[in-house]
Amino acid sequence: MTSPSPPPRRLGLTGSIGAGKSTVAGLLRARGLTVLDADAEAREVTRDPAVLAEIEAAFPGVVxxxxxxxxxxxxxxxxxxxxxxxxxxxxxxxxxxxxxxHEQAAAGRGEAWVVQDVPLLFEGGLDRVMDAVLVVDAPLDVRVGRVMARSGLSEEEVRARDAQQLPAGEKRRRAAFVLDNGGSLDALEAQVDAALTALGIQLPTASNQQEKSPSKS
Structure with a gap:
């Protein structure tokens, strides 16, 4: 009887609004790691008619x-x-x-690590079940400008949303590694590679990557 594959270790990925977490998630996917996107999974969940019915009952008019x-x-x-x-x-x-x-599927493929991309990772207490956490950060003015450019929100609205999250400084304090995304993409990539090396994360070989379908969720 074949014993079940051991669960993969979890690398948490988080950051304050506008920090560039999605950019880092893309870099990690490009390196062959499975990235599980909590926001994408939430969107899938809320396509379920049963879930929509529960939400509508609790918040009339939103469906x-x-x-x-x-x-x-x-x-x-x-x-x-x-x-x-x-x-x-x-x-x-x-x-x-x-x-x-998704984690169980990654275990079946023999993957040693999966990335969990969770915007409110610390706020939800999920850092307790991660083996390490990467925090993406950038200066507040830079983050606010990025969000305004992509969303149409006002500066006040962006700053209000940022204020509802755990302060960036506290996230940095709790992180295993902080990725500074206030500069170039090349600089960010170098930090990502350095963090993976320090954690001892061996990237999949080309043949292994061909055996799995890349996860966007």
Whole structure:
């Protein structure tokens, strides 16, 4: 009887709004690592009609034509801890189940590490189940400018969202490695490679990468 494959180790990836976490996730995927995107999994979860029904019951009016109005849900839930807790109770267990299923698939492929890309990793206490955490950071003014350019939000709105997260300085303090994304892409890539080397993460060979389908979720 074949023994089950050991679970892969978890490399947490997080950062404050506008820091460039998605850029780092792309660099890690390009190096052959499986990156599990908590936001992408949450979007998949909220396509389930049963989940939409629960959300609509808790937040009337946020489901229109069988689809979630994410802006309306954000307005109804974010900024109110009690309301946000209701939303999290609906979605988080399902997201965790999907992430676990992806981890098990990675274990079956013999992968030693997976990356968990989680925006609110520290806020949700998930750092406790990570083997190491990478924090992506950049100066606040740089982060605010990036978010304004891509989202159309005002400076005040971006700064308000940033203020709702754990302070960047505290994230840096808790990180195994901090990736400074205030400079060039080349500089960021060098930091990513240095962190992987320091952690002893061996990147998949070309043949191993061909055997698995890259994960975008």
């Amino acid at each position: 229109q034509g069988g689809e979630l109005d994410r802006a309306a849900l954000a307005a109804a839930a974010f900024g109110d801890p009690a309301r946000l807790a209701v939303l999290n109770a609906i979605t988080h267990p399902r997201v965790r189940a999907r992430m676990l299923a």
